Amino acid sequence: EDQVTQSPEALRLQEGESSSLNCSYTVSGLRGLFWYRQDPGKGPEFLFTLYSAGEEKEKERLKATLTKKESFLHITAPKPEDSATYLCASRVYGGTSYGKLTFGQGTILTVHP
Amino acid sequence: DAEITQSPRHKITETGRQVTLACHQTWNHNNMFWYRQDLGHGLRLIHYSYGVQDTNKGEVSDGYSVSRSNTEDLPLTLESAASSQTSVYFCASSELASGGNTDTQYFGPGTRLTVL
Numbered sequence: 001e002d003q004v005t006q007s008p009e010a011l012r013l014q015e016g017e018s019s020s021l022n023c024s025y026t027v028s029g030l031r032g033l034f035w036y037r038q039d040p041g042k043g044p045e046f047l048f049t050l051y052s053a054g055e056e057k058e059k060e061r062l063k064a065t066l067t068k069k070e071s072f073l074h075i076t077a078p079k080p081e082d083s084a085t086y087l088c089a090s091r092v093y094g095g096t097s098y099g100k101l102t103f104g105q106g107t108i109l110t111v112h113p
Numbered sequence: 114d115a116e117i118t119q120s121p122r123h124k125i126t127e128t129g130r131q132v133t134l135a136c137h138q139t140w141n142h143n144n145m146f147w148y149r150q151d152l153g154h155g156l157r158l159i160h161y162s163y164g165v166q167d168t169n170k171g172e173v174s175d176g177y178s179v180s181r182s183n184t185e186d187l188p189l190t191l192e193s194a195a196s197s198q199t200s201v202y203f204c205a206s207s208e209l210a211s212g213g214n215t216d217t218q219y220f221g222p223g224t225r226l227t228v229l
Contacts, residue, residue, distance in 0.1 A: 034217070043203050043220035044156075087156070100146075100171070101218060105155040 002027040006104035013111050021073040021107045023088035032091040033071045037084045078111045119221040132191040134224050136204030144207045145187040149200040194228045
């Protein structure tokens with residue numbers, strides 16, 4: 001069974017204090033590891049897709065990386081507006097699973113000024 | 114701008130009633146999905162569709178149904194609402210990217226459903 005596990009469940013940072021969020025996955029035939037940001041009362045907002053081990057993508061203070069077993073979302077010098085829940089999801093290839101995402105439970109990030 | 118909308122945004126209903134949640138996208142995406150989000154469970158897939166007249170069950174499909182009569186809409190129906198179906202429901206859509214890479218799902222704003 002495909003599984004995606006995120007850690008920590010919650011993370012509190014001071015403004016400017018860099019850190020990383022972890023997403024571990026156990027899937028066969030990975031065809032994409034997705035990161036989303038979700039603000040309270042809103043739908044998930046797409047951030048990144050990573051396709052192969054070693055790939056990295058950046059957007060402002062965020063950088064996502066991928067290995068064969070996990071992905072990291074690095075947050076450099078965070079600001080209070082980076083506070084949100086960050087979700088990762090895996091997508092597998094082929095068969096009846098094609099096109100479906102399996103989500104982790106998310107990491108709630110709070111950045112204090 | 115193209116977008117994905119859901120209605121209503123909030124709904125309160127009673128146990129046993131039939132409820133339909135609407136999802137409309139203007140991207141002309143072939144793929145559409147319904148999820149529910151609950152504390153402790155994250156986002157779970159209810160039903161999905163890869164095109165008109167195509168529907169498939171997700172991991173938590175019991176008590177829900179969908180139909181796809183056009184590209185833009187995928188309504189979700191709760192045949193007989195139960196308290197266990199109190200949740201936040203999200204619709205998403207995607208289009209297969211070129212080159213065989215996986216597509217990106219874009220989410221609507223959600224519908225908060227309360228079943229009393």
